Amino acid sequence: MNNKYQVYAGGIVGILLFTLALSALPESLNFFREEKSAMFAFTLTVIMIMLYEVRLAKSSSEDIFLRTIPGLKAVEEAVGRSTEMGRPILYVPGIMDMNEVETVAGVVVLGHVANMTAQYETELDVPVARAIVMQSARQVAKEAYMTQGRPEMYNEDMVHYVTDDQFAYAAAVNGIMQRDEPAACLYMGKFFAESLLFAETGNSIGAIQIAGTGSQTQIPFFVTACDYTLMGEEFFAASAYLSKEPELIAGITAQDIIKVLLIGFIMLAIVSRAFFDLGLTDFNLITWLNL
Amino acid sequence: MLLKRYIPVAIVAFFGALTLSAWFIDNETIETFANDDATQFFDIIAAFAVFLGALNLLKLQFIKVLKQQSEWQYSAIAIASFFFAFIIGFFIRGAYFVGEDVYFSQQAAEEAVVAMNSSETVRPVDWGAHVQTDGSLFQWMFKYIFSPLSATMFALLAFFVASASFRAFRARNLEASLLLVAGIIIMLGRVPVGSLISSWLIMYIVAFSVGFGINAYTRNRNMALGWVLGSFGLITGLGFTMGWPIDQPAIFYLPALQEWIYLVPNLAGSRAILIGIGLGIVATSLRYIFGLEKSYLGE
Numbered sequence: 078m079n080n081k082y083q084v085y086a087g088g089i090v091g092i093l094l095f096t097l098a099l100s101a102l103p104e105s106l107n108f109f110r111e112e113k114s115a116m117f118a119f120t121l122t123v124i125m126i127m128l129y130e131v132r133l134a135k136s137s138s139e140d141i142f143l144r145t146i147p148g149l150k151a152v153e154e155a156v157g158r159s160t161e162m163g164r165p166i167l168y169v170p171g172i173m174d175m176n177e178v179e180t181v182a183g184v185v186v187l188g189h190v191a192n193m194t195a196q197y198e199t200e201l202d203v204p205v206a207r208a209i210v211m212q213s214a215r216q217v218a219k220e221a222y223m224t225q226g227r228p229e230m231y232n233e234d235m236v237h238y239v240t241d242d243q244f245a246y247a248a249a250v251n252g253i254m255q256r257d258e259p260a261a262c263l264y265m266g267k268f269f270a271e272s273l274l275f276a277e278t279g280n281s282i283g284a285i286q287i288a289g290t291g292s293q294t295q296i297p298f299f300v301t302a303c304d305y306t307l308m309g310e311e312f313f314a315a316s317a318y319l320s321k322e323p324e325l326i327a328g329i330t331a332q333d334i335i336k337v338l339l340i341g342f343i344m345l346a347i348v349s350r351a352f353f354d355l356g357l358t359d360f361n362l363i364t365w366l367n368l
Numbered sequence: 369m370l371l372k373r374y375i376p377v378a379i380v381a382f383f384g385a386l387t388l389s390a391w392f393i394d395n396e397t398i399e400t401f402a403n404d405d406a407t408q409f410f411d412i413i414a415a416f417a418v419f420l421g422a423l424n425l426l427k428l429q430f431i432k433v434l435k436q437q438s439e440w441q442y443s444a445i446a447i448a449s450f451f452f453a454f455i456i457g458f459f460i461r462g463a464y465f466v467g468e469d470v471y472f473s474q475q476a477a478e479e480a481v482v483a484m485n486s487s488e489t490v491r492p493v494d495w496g497a498h499v500q501t502d503g504s505l506f507q508w509m510f511k512y513i514f515s516p517l518s519a520t521m522f523a524l525l526a527f528f529v530a531s532a533s534f535r536a537f538r539a540r541n542l543e544a545s546l547l548l549v550a551g552i553i554i555m556l557g558r559v560p561v562g563s564l565i566s567s568w569l570i571m572y573i574v575a576f577s578v579g580f581g582i583n584a585y586t587r588n589r590n591m592a593l594g595w596v597l598g599s600f601g602l603i604t605g606l607g608f609t610m611g612w613p614i615d616q617p618a619i620f621y622l623p624a625l626q627e628w629i630y631l632v633p634n635l636a637g638s639r640a641i642l643i644g645i646g647l648g649i650v651a652t653s654l655r656y657i658f659g660l661e662k663s664y665l666g667e
Contacts, residue, residue, distance in 0.1 A: 110394050116391070185661070207417075208424075211421060212417065220665075234424075234428060238420070238424045240425075242518070243518075244521035244522060245518070248521050256439060273525055291649065293641055301532045301535065302535075308641060308644070309642075310644035313645075313651065314648070332648070336644075336647060339643065339647075
């Protein structure tokens, strides 16, 4: 067996034993929620795999393979197109605040896009729906322009607040699209019903559109109306993909390993449930794990 | 470097780990912090940050008006709307009660008392409550300006869904054709007329479509014709044997078929995406907690 998988197998056994030991603590010492043991063991497993993969990535000189994500590859193409056409890029980081991980991911991707717009000397317009997002996005954009050695191109008002209200924000962004006719529209963050309003308006002005969201109900709308869509985990992998940092790409590798483990667990649970339903055994894995 | 990098990363790591541990540790203090205190801290910060946002909005709109940039009229409307909402929210009560009747101004309320020759006194609404009192000026603005405008934007979705569906349902390739067929089945299966379409008619259509596919793929007309005639004969024979029940075989009955599409392939696909999203969120959150991802600090 590969050394890496030996480490994981040993680690998982250790985590399970640790979880059992915590569950078995006497009543007076027990601060651990036993009913969440399965989730606790899973969280520790994810942490272990992720940290070990990062450690391997740091010590290895080999590149980690990352499949091409067309939507992310198209970001540079979109920036190039905007430069050629002399039109701005519109970046919408969703309508929620920084307490949503999707908004944080959207702001992180903005940093990479700002790096490109600084390189290509393209105008960037970022209307936001939350004041805290405005401050964070400004900081990220400013750092990107500084990193590219183009601080004079950075203008604080390229990231500007519009309104907190969902449909008022949609109206304002649609107005910006109609008036400024950006060559590329990027939607990266958490979206609700306004997603189709943005995407269809962007489509009507002929902009190249790239969307990324973890909002499951909005993915079909973006797939229909945008040129490229980063679905769910692709969106969260965007930062690693664009930065090409081995430590971040290692996180994606860890995600894939966890996915394989989850598939194995789902199969096991199906078999256990089938045996239980057929009356072949009294043991049901799902009930036993409090899931 | 210390202030801009290490301290923010340490704060994220500490509070991230604390919030995560609240899920597993049975301790009231940690639980209260994660569920109540932390969210209230955020709400307070967000409330103050709105001032920054409002100032930024006003600054940009004023610049546009002062420099008479293109379409500055919209900015003028935005500024006027802002101050209208600001003034009636902060400086005007906008609700004076005379009995059950509400008037926007004290003068109007007093005139009403005189006109009605009533013994009622004029009762102004409390500050704070004035924004939620039915009949107040603020509520009037909300009900007759803000809500219709929001509803207008929302209603645009109906037209956008139609135009987006038109593009998505064009049968350009196999995937788009499958989407088209699934879309038609779902739409017909969910309306009353769908339950009136016999499953036998659907079977004939399916058999004919398969024959069409055979002809397109093999370029052999005889084979396709053989398939169509054979399957039509089989379906007709089966129909006479079973007595042509409208909803049998159930798999070809549109209401049953749409439910199967909705609950089996659709749910399987959406759950796969959901698992991916969940894993992505977990991995991203852990990257922040462990300080692996620092791009949000501009690094």
